Amino acid sequence: MCSTPATRSRSWPARARPGHAAEVAEVAELLGAGVAKALLGKDVLSDELPYVTGSVGLLGTRPSYEMMRDCDTLLTIGSSFPYSQFLPEFGKARAVQIDIDPHMIGMRYPYEVNLVGDARATLRELIPLLRRNEARDWFDEICAGVERWREVMERRASLSADPVNPEHVAAALSPLLPDHAMITADSGSATNWFARHVRLRGDMRASLSGTLATMGCGVPYAIGAKFAHPNRPTIALVGDGAMQMNGMAELISVAKYRHMWEDPRLVVAVWNNRDLNQVTWELRAMGGAPSFLPSQSLPDVSYAAFAESIGLTGIRVEKPEEVEGAWRAALAAEGPVVLDFVTDPSVPPIPPHATWDQIEATASALVKGDAEAGAVMKQGLKSKLQEFLPGGDKG
Numbered sequence: 001m002c003s004t005p006a007t008r009s010r011s012w013p014a015r016a017r018p019g020h021a022a023e024v025a026e027v028a029e030l031l032g033a034g035v036a037k038a039l040l041g042k043d044v045l046s047d048e049l050p051y052v053t054g055s056v057g058l059l060g061t062r063p064s065y066e067m068m069r070d071c072d073t074l075l076t077i078g079s080s081f082p083y084s085q086f087l088p089e090f091g092k093a094r095a096v097q098i099d100i101d102p103h104m105i106g107m108r109y110p111y112e113v114n115l116v117g118d119a120r121a122t123l124r125e126l127i128p129l130l131r132r133n134e135a136r137d138w139f140d141e142i143c144a145g146v147e148r149w150r151e152v153m154e155r156r157a158s159l160s161a162d163p164v165n166p167e168h169v170a171a172a173l174s175p176l177l178p179d180h181a182m183i184t185a186d187s188g189s190a191t192n193w194f195a196r197h198v199r200l201r202g203d204m205r206a207s208l209s210g211t212l213a214t215m216g217c218g219v220p221y222a223i224g225a226k227f228a229h230p231n232r233p234t235i236a237l238v239g240d241g242a243m244q245m246n247g248m249a250e251l252i253s254v255a256k257y258r259h260m261w262e263d264p265r266l267v268v269a270v271w272n273n274r275d276l277n278q279v280t281w282e283l284r285a286m287g288g289a290p291s292f293l294p295s296q297s298l299p300d301v302s303y304a305a306f307a308e309s310i311g312l313t314g315i316r317v318e319k320p321e322e323v324e325g326a327w328r329a330a331l332a333a334e335g336p337v338v339l340d341f342v343t344d345p346s347v348p349p350i351p352p353h354a355t356w357d358q359i360e361a362t363a364s365a366l367v368k369g370d371a372e373a374g375a376v377m378k379q380g381l382k383s384k385l386q387e388f389l390p391g392g393d394k395g
């Protein structure tokens with residue numbers, strides 16, 4: 001996606017509270033800008049708005065990446081998003097920052113105008129000073145990129161895998177999410193699928209370990225969310241490594257406190273891929289190192305059977321066609337449910353910029369004797385191919 005130099009454009013990651021959504025949307029519409037969100041701010045603005053490009057960063061979307069790359073102006077609202085390689089190149093965009101914390105001012109980008117204040121109050125004072133940008137070509141391009149990305153994501157999620165495509169698990173949840181749902185995501189490959197496939201809307205809330213990216217946050221965050229809002233359904237998206245680290249023990253707390261919650265629904269969805277998969281991919285993509293099975297592989301534990309053993313409901317899902325029904329059953333249940341999705345570890349979380357270097361590094365890891373080489377290569381190419389299909393992302 002390209003903007004002409006003459007096009008006045010704005011893009012910004014945001015970590016404002018949902019209460020600021022109306023002002024953020026008004027500014028975007030006035031300026032003909034797109035909005036990218038740091039992961040911790042995913043619930044600030046609805047993913048259903050056509051100009052919301054989704055998450056930004058390594059776990060982000062291609063439209064966010066392109067918008068940051070090509071914009072001529074950056075407005076950052078309440079964000080400490082630190083990865084400057086996913087912001088506009090220094091000196092390329094003129095930048096304005098709004099943050100309530102003066103320590104954040106100028107930390108991540110050379111901002112020309114720094115406004116210390118509450119996001120909503122500051123935007124309210126800013127809005128009357130803005131003129132509507134009549135040139136809508138940049139805005140239209142953003143919206144077209146978002147639409148194209150959604151189609152690519154749908155196709156990726158619909159690919160077959162062995163046995164269940166992990167992207168399909170997240171994609172199937174998204175349209176079923178109840179209003180007022182609260183979602184927590186652990187740190188692992190499923191964080192990618194949460195970032196890219198789960199579309200938040202209305203007053204849904206979501207959180208994860210945004211700064212530390214620690215494993216093990218998913219289930220305890222969900223328990224905390226239930227205590228904060230016992231009348232809202234909660235869904236935790238968790239890897240099997242995190243379950244083995246502490247999530248299974250946390251289920252005992254779920255069993256203990258479940259009767260204190262007015263809305264009984266707490267769903268713990270496990271991506272059971274028998275692997276510390278996010279790191280396996282980091283090793284493959286960044287270092288070109290083959291996956292080292294003794295440190296990466298995990299025992300196949302029945303999370304569903306464990307749930308049943310402590311009085312919760314457990315459902316093991318081994319076939320793609322069972323995924324949607326399992327989500328529906330869990331979201332209609334009268335108590336906490338553990339969904340044990342047996343997913344394929346060879347589906348790659350391709351980064352939003354997917355350079356040839358990274359593809360080559362992946363390939364070289366495979367040549368060096370990765371145990372899953374064949375399956376990985378097949379799945380990676382299948383996924384990448386989706387971006388080049390008609391209507392797909394050509395960039």
Ligand SMILES: Cc1ncc(C[n+]2csc(CCOP(=O)(O)OP(=O)(O)O)c2C)c(N)n1
Pocket residue numbers: 187188189190213214215216238239240241242243271273275276277278279
């Ligand atoms: C406490 C902690 N230890 C290690 C890491 C590094 N790390 C990030 S993701 C990951 C693998 C997570 O495995 P799993 O929970 O099975 O999820 P998957 O990536 O397989 O979906 C590891 C080891 C971390 N972020 N936090």
Ligand SMILES: [Mg+2]
Pocket residue numbers: 188239240241271272273274275276277
């Ligand atoms: Mg795993």
